[in-house]
Amino acid sequence: MIKEKRIFKKENQELIYSLEYKSMKHLRVKVKQGEVIVSAPYGCPVQYIESFLAQHMDTLIQQTQHYEYPVDYKDGGYIDLWGIRRTLHFKNQREIILKDQDLYLPDQLHRLQRWLFIQLRDEIERLIQIYQRQEPHFSVEKIDFKAYQGCWGKCYPRQKKVIFNTSLVYQKKDFVNYVVVHELCHLIHPDHSAAFYQEVAKYCPDYHRLRKEGKL
Numbered sequence: 001m002i003k004e005k006r007i008f009k010k011e012n013q014e015l016i017y018s019l020e021y022k023s024m025k026h027l028r029v030k031v032k033q034g035e036v037i038v039s040a041p042y043g044c045p046v047q048y049i050e051s052f053l054a055q056h057m058d059t060l061i062q063q064t065q066h067y068e069y070p071v072d073y074k075d076g077g078y079i080d081l082w083g084i085r086r087t088l089h090f091k092n093q094r095e096i097i098l099k100d101q102d103l104y105l106p107d108q109l110h111r112l113q114r115w116l117f118i119q120l121r122d123e124i125e126r127l128i129q130i131y132q133r134q135e136p137h138f139s140v141e142k143i144d145f146k147a148y149q150g151c152w153g154k155c156y157p158r159q160k161k162v163i164f165n166t167s168l169v170y171q172k173k174d175f176v177n178y179v180v181v182h183e184l185c186h187l188i189h190p191d192h193s194a195a196f197y198q199e200v201a202k203y204c205p206d207y208h209r210l211r212k213e214g215k216l
Contacts (some may be wrong), residue, residue, distance in 0.1 A: 017053070018035060020039045021044075022042070053109075089104045142162075144161065147166050147167075165179075
């Protein structure tokens with residue numbers, strides 16, 4: 001796969017997009033987390049790609065502008081912790097303290113990142129323990145976390161291993177619960193068959209709505 005960053009200009013408009021050449025048949029354009037991503041077959045001319053972008057320029061720009069990042073790291077900025085917006089307050093202190101809708105912390109980004117990881121890890125482990133008490137087949141030997149771009153989690157049934165997206169800490173807790181259930185159910189059904197979703201529905205009856213809410 002070949003990747004490159006490009007700028008396309010049309011009259012007084014400018015669009016920055018990522019171009020990925022892949023083994024595929026048709027052109028595909030999507031907006032993910034405020035970024036326009038174009039996937040194209042090998043050999044597809046840039047002129048054809050940008051002709052397509054020109055036809056959808058207004059819509060693409062609108063979609064990129066509507067994306068709001070979950071963290072605005074500055075004093076008085078914000079963080080969307082568990083889907084709830086909290087105001088950041090930089091203080092001369094060692095601890096990070098959450099009080100209602102306010103988060104008090106030292107001006108050290110790595111400290112905030114570590115704190116967020118701990119919040120997510122503890123919540124995921126808490127949920128897994130709850131479901132393990134209900135279903136013996138939800139036996140997990142390893143839990144890991146990664147900054148995935150295209151999925152919320154992965155399950156490796158043979159290794160009894162589950163991996164979760166670190167960005168889940170910005171999502172609502174009911175969606176996090178759904179992702180945990182989804183990955184645990186893969187320990188019983190490795191595919192996405194009807195039986196798999198029946199298993200998911202046992203523990204998360206509202207999974208249809210939650211799947212739509214948590215688009216990456």
